[in-house]
Amino acid sequence: MVIVFALVALLALAVVVSANWYVWRRLFRDTTEGPGRTRRLGAVLIAGGWALAVGALVAERTGAPFWLQRVLAWPGFLWLALSIYLLLAVLAGELLRPLLLRLPRRRGRAGAAVPRPESAPAATLPESAEPPRPPTPAADPSRRLVVSRFVAGAAAAAAVGTVGYGTYGVLRGPSVKRVTVPLAKLPRAAHGYRIAVVSDIHLGPILGRGFAQKVVDTVNATQPDLIAVVGDLVDGSVKDLGPAAAPLARLRARHGAYFVTGNHEYFSGAASWVEEVRRLGMHPLENARTEMPWFDLAGVNDVQGESEGHGPDFTRALGDRDTTRACVLLAHQPVQIHEAVRHGVDLQLSGHTHGGQLWPGNLVAAAANPTVAGLERYGDTQLYVSRGAGAWGPPTRVGAPSDITVIELASRHA
Known part of the structure; x- marks a missing residue:
């Protein structure tokens, strides 16, 4: 097993190194006429960016001093996003490059007006004389160099613009x-009941107290009947992020706010965060159920909790309930839908996927999750997956804008 892991790690490292060498080649080597400062600066930029990115990831997971996490997070995580789109843009440039190289050269008017020299009579030319050659402007760069510079500049501009706009969207x-979600068992009196679904806020070294306040203001403005916070609230300890999470105490809904853990809570001290959200006025559902006026609301722990002996327990949360009542389940990961189906849940609310966050990450997310975003049906159970309010790693989203979803329950008896 260790050998397999080592081989996979070496393969992944080889792919990353090769991809970065390719980006350096297209952006710096192919755009310069020879070795020099530009090529060296390019190598330093790419290597330094990855050093910051790895440092940011390691600092977050090892619980490094919070000031160090904040110093590394912005440049390191933004480089991760930028490197993805630099690679994609350079690859796209390969389609453009041969077309540009085939374009006809533009000739100046002066060059077109110069007549071709005619051969002089042999009697008037010395034997050693050669026909005159047209002057060649040695200072002009070659066509390949010009095309390489154009494609590299366009690729860099596209990558920076994409990451910049995606970061603005998150911030x-x-x-x-x-x-709107119709539920067969929902009574007429509950028709129009609104649940604000909030997932994947990811408070941390980048998204802090100000971002939490934006989330609270957005949720409260919808005037929901109930708030469901379905995991990945934080990336860090209560000590470091308690002040950032403080605005969540101002969440307001007619029937309160409920919380279930996500996988990142178990990287950040889940037990401490469960107590903290309780102190902030939310109601943690740890493999538990509560009876709302017209339906049951249940919640299960995230599957990551199995590593600490606190994984999901569907039997405990749902085993003895009245199955004639509608049931809404809060479960962080969409993969938990299969257990929800077996236990007769009517609607599962989840997050976790971020909708892929950085295109084409949605393709990777689709390979690991039954639903990446939106509403789908599995037998008699419906699953809604939110794209999430924040972002993990790069504070950037491309092709998967962040959202807070207001689920409006509809009764078929209305």
Whole structure:
């Protein structure tokens, strides 16, 4: 097993090194006429960016001093996003390069007006004389160099623009998405009941107290009947992020706010965070159920909790309930839907996927999750997956904008 892991790690490292060498070659080597400062600066930029990225990841997971996490997080995580789109943009440039190289050269008017020299009579030319050659402007770069510079500049501009816009989208806060979900067992009196689904806020070294306040203001503005926080609230300890999470105490809903753990809570001290969210006024559902006026609300721990002996327990949460009542389940990961189906849940609310966060990450997310984003049906159970309010790693989203979803329950008896 150790040998297999080592081989996979070496293969992954080889792929990353090769990809970065390719980016350096296209952006720096192919755009210069020879070895020099530009090529060296390019190598330092790429190597330094990856050093910061690895440092940011290690600092977060090892619980390094919070000031160090904050110093490394912005440049390190942004480099991760930028490196992805630099590679994609350079690859796209390979389609453009041969077309540009085939374009006809533009000739100046002066060059076109110069007549071709005619051969002089043999009697008037010395035997050693040669026909005159047209002057060649030695200072002009070659066509290949010009094309390489154009493609590299366009690729860099596209990557920076994509990451910049995606980062702006995260920092300005999530938008509100509204989805109507009909439930067969929901009584008429509950028709129009609104649940604000909040997932994957990821408070941490980058997204802090100000971002938490934006989330609270957005949720409260929807005037929900109930708030469901479905995991990955934080990336860090209560000691470091308690002040950042403090605005969550101002969440307001007619029937309160409920919370279940996500996988990142177990990287950050899940037990401490469960107590903290309780102190902030939310109600943790740890493999538990509560009876709302018109339906049952249940919650299970995240599967990551199995590593600490606190994994999901569907029997404990759902085993003895009245199955004639509608049941809404909070479960962080969409993969938990299969257990929800077996236990007769009507609607599962999840997050975790971020909708892929950075395109084409949605393809990777689709390979690991039954649903990446939105509403889908599995037998008699419906699953809604939120794209999440924040972002993990790079504070950037491309092709998967952040959201807070207001689920409006609909009764078929209305």
